[in-house]
Amino acid sequence: MANSKAVSAIFESHSKAITSRIVRARKDRDTVASWKKRLTPLLKLIAFDDTKDCGISLDSNWHHSVNVNLYMYEAESFKCDKVMARLWALENWPGLRSQNVNDYPSALNRTFRYNYEDDMRVIFDVYVKSDSPTCRRVVVSEEIQTVPTYKIVCD
Numbered sequence: 001m002a003n004s005k006a007v008s009a010i011f012e013s014h015s016k017a018i019t020s021r022i023v024r025a026r027k028d029r030d031t032v033a034s035w036k037k038r039l040t041p042l043l044k045l046i047a048f049d050d051t052k053d054c055g056i057s058l059d060s061n062w063h064h065s066v067n068v069n070l071y072m073y074e075a076e077s078f079k080c081d082k083v084m085a086r087l088w089a090l091e092n093w094p095g096l097r098s099q100n101v102n103d104y105p106s107a108l109n110r111t112f113r114y115n116y117e118d119d120m121r122v123i124f125d126v127y128v129k130s131d132s133p134t135c136r137r138v139v140v141s142e143e144i145q146t147v148p149t150y151k152i153v154c155d
Contacts, residue, residue, distance in 0.1 A: 035066055038118065039058070039120075042089070042093060042122075043056065043068075045086075045089040045093075046090065048072075048082070054070075054071060054072040054082075057069045066119070066120050066121075068121070070124040070125070072124075073127045075127065075128050075129065076133075077128060077135050078135060079134070093114075093116065094116075095116040095117035096116055097117055098115045099112070100113050107127065108129075108132070108137060109127045109128075111124070
C-alpha cells in the first residue's frame with residue numbers, strides 16, 4: 001500500500017516523542033527499537049499514500065504500550081477499498097486480542113478499536129462524507145425531555 005519512504009517519514013516524525021516518553025517511563029532505550037521493529041510492518045500495511053484527508057499518529061505511555069491512531073475523513077463509505085484494506089490488515093495482524101466498533105451518527109463517524117497481545121492498540125476513525133451515496137444518518141426515534149427549572153425561595 002504505502003511506500004517505505006512514507007512509512008519512514010511517519011515513524012521519524014513521531015519517534016522523538018515516542019522515545020522520550022518511553023525512556024522517561026522505563027529508562028529503557030531497547031524498548032524503542034523493539035516497538036519500531038514491531039510497528040514498521042504494520043505501518044507499511046495501513047499508512048496512506050495520499051494524506052490529504054487521512055493520517056496516522058503514534059503515542060506511548062509508561063506501561064510500555066503504544067497507541068496507533070489512524071483516521072480518515074471524507075470516505076465514500078465504511079466499505080470503500082481504502083477502509084476495507086486497512087480493516088483487513090488490522091483484523092489479521094498477529095496477536096489480536098479484542099476488537100470493537102462504535103458508531104457516532106451525529107458525526108457520520110465509526111470508530112474501530114483493536115487491542116493486541118503486546119500492549120498495542122490501534123484506533124481507526126472513519127468519517128463518511130455527508131453526501132455519501134451509500135451512508136446516511138436516519139432518524140430512528142425522537143425524544144422529548146422535560147427539564148426542571150429552579151429559583152431560590154427563602155422564608
